[in-house]
Amino acid sequence: xxxxxxxxxxxxxxxxxxxxxxxxxxxxxxxxxxxxxxxxxxxxxxxxxxxxxxxxxxxxxxxxxxxxxxxxxxxxxxxxxxxxxxxxxxxxxxxxxxxxxxxxxxxxxxxxxxxxxxxxxxxxxxxxxxxxxxxxxxxxxxxxxxxxxxxxxxxxxxxxxxxxxxxxxxxxxxxxxxxxxxxxxxxxxxxxxxxxxxxxxxxxxxxxxxxxxxxxxxxxxxxxxxxxxxxxxxxxxxxxxxxxxxxxxxxxxxxxxxxxxxxxxxxxxxxxxxxxxxxxxxxxxxxxxxxxxxxxxxxxxxxxxxxxxxxxxxxxxxxxxxxxxxxxxxxxxxxxxxxxxxxxxxxxxxxxxxxxx
Numbered sequence: 001x002x003x004x005x006x007x008x009x010x011x012x013x014x015x016x017x018x019x020x021x022x023x024x025x026x027x028x029x030x031x032x033x034x035x036x037x038x039x040x041x042x043x044x045x046x047x048x049x050x051x052x053x054x055x056x057x058x059x060x061x062x063x064x065x066x067x068x069x070x071x072x073x074x075x076x077x078x079x080x081x082x083x084x085x086x087x088x089x090x091x092x093x094x095x096x097x098x099x100x101x102x103x104x105x106x107x108x109x110x111x112x113x114x115x116x117x118x119x120x121x122x123x124x125x126x127x128x129x130x131x132x133x134x135x136x137x138x139x140x141x142x143x144x145x146x147x148x149x150x151x152x153x154x155x156x157x158x159x160x161x162x163x164x165x166x167x168x169x170x171x172x173x174x175x176x177x178x179x180x181x182x183x184x185x186x187x188x189x190x191x192x193x194x195x196x197x198x199x200x201x202x203x204x205x206x207x208x209x210x211x212x213x214x215x216x217x218x219x220x221x222x223x224x225x226x227x228x229x230x231x232x233x234x235x236x237x238x239x240x241x242x243x244x245x246x247x248x249x250x251x252x253x254x255x256x257x258x259x260x261x262x263x264x265x266x267x268x269x270x271x272x273x274x275x276x277x278x279x280x281x282x283x284x285x286x287x288x289x290x291x292x293x294x295x296x297x298x299x300x301x302x303x304x305x306x307x308x309x310x311x312x313x314x315x316x317x318x319x320x321x322x323x324x325x326x327x328x329x330x331x332x333x334x335x336x337x338x339x340x341x342x343x344x345x346x347x348x349x350x351x352x353x354x355x356x357x
Contacts, residue, residue, distance in 0.1 A: 077226075077250070077257035079199060084110060084228050087195040087243075091230070094191050098184070099155045101234050108229035108240070116221025118244060119213040127173065128216040129185035129209050135202045138249035139218035141242075142185050148232055148239025149173070153180050155234060173211060182209055188241065200253050219246040226250070289343055290321040291334075319346065327351065 088105050095103040122128070127149060129142040144152075153176070173181075189204040196202050210216040219225065223246055230241040250257060292312040320343060322330040331347040 077254070079257045079259055080226065080250070081110060083195045083199060086198075087192055087228075088230065090191040090194055091188065091232075094187055095232065098187050099152065099234065101155050104233045106231045106233075108231050110226065110228045112224055112226055114221065115219045115223050115225050115244075115246060118225060118227060119217070119221070122213050124213075125173075125211065127178070127181050127185075127209055127211055128213060129182070129189075130207045130216055130218060131185075131189055131204045132207050133202050133204055133249060135200075136249055136252045138246065139207075140204065140246070140249055141216060141218060141244040142188055143242040143244065144181055144184065145240045145242075147237075148241060149177065149181055151232075151234055151237035151239055152184055153177050154237065156180055178209055182206065185209070188243070192243065199256050202253075219248065223248060285324055287329075288323045289332075289334075290323055 084107060088107055091105045092103060095105065122143060123145060125146045127144045129144070131140045131142060132138070133140065186206050189206055193202060193204050225244050225246045227242060227244045230243070232238050232241055292314050294310070294313065317333065319331045320334055321328055322332060322343065322345070328349045328351070330345045330349060332343040332345040335342050335344055
């Protein structure tokens with residue numbers, strides 16, 4: 001009886017061992033299959049933290065807050081936001097003509113940050129266009145992300161609509177891709193020049209195209225910069241375009257950027273111009289006829305009384321001056337019309353030269 005119990009116990013232990021071996025084999029095969037599978041770029045970006053939504057920033061220490069407080073906020077430059085708004089409107093039209101496709105450009109945000117922090121946060125792969133503002137003698141960056149690069153290349157080379165742009169991994173950009181992106185950056189810089197034109201004349205000139213942020217250093221890492229993030233959508237395709245301008249670049253026009261926005265200087269409203277001109281024509285003004293002017297001592301003026309006579313230094317028939325305020329307009333001759341005195345205008349005074357015409 002005891003022998004039978006021992007045999008049953010041994011059989012139970014053997015069955016359990018076989019189950020453990022089978023489970024271990026299944027887990028090993030599953031692990032081998034998972035290890036053999038290659039992650040795609042989206043999964044790699046997710047693991048590295050790229051492309052994810054906004055995460056909660058770590059708590060800054062007191063020293064870090066004091067250091068960061070020295071940054072100048074873009075909100076202190078009211079006209080700069082107006083310039084970027086105008087850039088968005090210009091780019092929407094220009095890129096539509098450039099790609100022959102429906103393009104929508106919008107601002108994702110305008111922030112101030114340090115140049116070194118921005119270079120460390122550039123999502124790669126990307127292309128960084130280095131630009132120079134000749135009149136300001138300084139530099140800026142125009143950064144095109146990978147999604148926009150391949151979207152533009154796909155559109156310009158005749159890609160079909162409604163298909164998401166491919167993301168090519170593990171190889172450098174080709175000459176064709178670099179050439180097309182360079183054309184895109186030049187289009188953006190031309191519109192940026194036009195956006196600043198109502199404020200001040202400046203020309204943003206393309207210098208070079210880099211794919212490594214270390215080769216696109218245009219400022220010291222601790223210097224403050226203004227970064228505008230633009231979203232470019234072309235139906236089912238699109239990407240992000242970022243323009244970075246160091247505060248040192250904007251320093252020559254800082255006083256202009258500090259002005260409050262009082263209305264755009266570009267564009268003309270013909271209806272308002274016509275209305276204003278018509279209203280000005282109905283304005284009442286005073287017109288004075290001046291016979292003579294004399295300089296008298298204050299004592300003589302104080303001694304004047306009723307009955308005194310003041311001799312004018314002009315002869316009968318001498319020309320008189322017609323003035324509006326202090327502005328001489330005409331010269332004429334005094335006369336009579338009916339029972340009233342009248343002035344006949346003989347000459348128009350050239351106010352630019354101060355002489356009679």
